[in-house]
Amino acid sequence: MPAKHNDKAAEARAWLLTLTSGRATEADADAFRAWLRASPEHEAAFADQKRVWQGVGAAVQEELAAGAQARRAKAARHGRRAFLGGALAASAAYLAFRPPLGLWPALDDLGADYRTAAGEQRRLALGDALEVEMNTQTRINVAATADGMPVVELADGEAEIRLGPKDAEVVAGKGRITGRDAVFNLRYIGGEARLCCLSGTARLVHAQGVFDVGPDRELRYDDVRVQPPVKVDPNLVTAWRQGWLVFDQQPLAQVVDELNRYRRGRLVLMNEQLGKRLVQARFSLAQVADAERLIGDAYGARVTHLPAGVVLLS
Structure with missing residues (x-):
């Protein structure tokens, strides 16, 4: 020190x-x-x-x-x-x-108050007002207002957040989220937030206005815009809580980005055309360390292992 x-x-x-x-x-x-x-x-x-x-x-x-x-x-x-x-x-x-x-x-x-490493998940109990389930590679800061109301900042990553009967606030980027007796999944990566309400009502306060999000609805926003809420399958959004990653017709490039959040080392996609292939797949978190073999078998990708856990997919 x-x-x-x-x-x-x-x-x-x-x-x-x-x-x-x-x-x-x-x-x-x-x-x-x-x-x-x-x-x-x-x-x-x-x-x-x-x-x-x-x-x-x-x-x-x-x-x-x-x-x-x-x-x-x-x-x-x-x-x-x-x-x-x-x-x-x-x-x-x-x-x-x-x-x-x-x-x-x-x-x-x-510098974060709480963080999780690749593949790690962690639960935080922050009094009666807040419970937080942190997903992999997530950073959270905790503070309080002058009158003692807890404020949680999701600096990066993903978390399932339960708001109790007392006032509390969650911040991600330029958005502030409030609600009582509400549960929602919040993801904030690369400057884009995805707020999926699981129960109750989550209220987003943003420079673009105030938006209420009800159960099974997801709203996306960044620093300058807010997209209208859309209906989603909450089981897909929260599959990580049950130890699964579920991909429904997503480009392989996006799948690789998500897999990298759960594994040590790095998968590097070297083939642009391969990255555009649509993926319908379900991975258990226990399979993530062997994901390159599964991708190679399913999509014919050439797999090259390098030091430090770096794997090239071409």
Whole structure:
């Protein structure tokens, strides 16, 4: 853990060095989350340092890609060394923000109050007002308003959420969801949210208006628009709660993206035409680790295994 410093910027920088060192442990992640929550000044200092490191990491990648002259590259590395401790640290920082193929958690993931790893599911009981069932690769933050009303932010991923008889609020992107004695499945990935009501009524408050969603209806929204609710089969939406992934005439490219959320390593689809094939399939979560074999058998894909659990499908 970084040593204590009076300078909040130095503390934030020390945490960045620790978390991007490649040696950070789960205990380090827990200690970092505690430090981040301890003071708004910590959050502000860390956000500032992230912006600086992101800019430096991108500059390193551009420099490498452009094949800069050795003298200029050396001078650039020397100029950054006082701040970063060398170009390796800058590269490590860049990879921490943008992990290749999603092979490890991004740095932002470590700041979440609760998170699940690939294939992991987790239940949170947050008093009388809220119960949350977290699906794989999900990040959640928990806070409260000035009057004590619980607020849950789904920062990324998917969860089934049960709202009790007391006031509570759930946030995903630019949408705020309320309701009493309501159950809904909420998915927020890549800036798009899917709100499926399972029982009761879930109310979405968005810049585009207020929308009530009843049972067996799903509404999709992003930062700028809200689509009208449509009827869905809730058994398909919540199949993950029973240990299944169900795909109904979805392109293989989408199926691969979803399978990757449940497995370690990465499936990489190399054939665009193959990715357009429509899939009607039902996978148990226990089968996900062997999904490449099933895809190869069913669609004639060539399967190539690489280190770190990366599998090419062509």
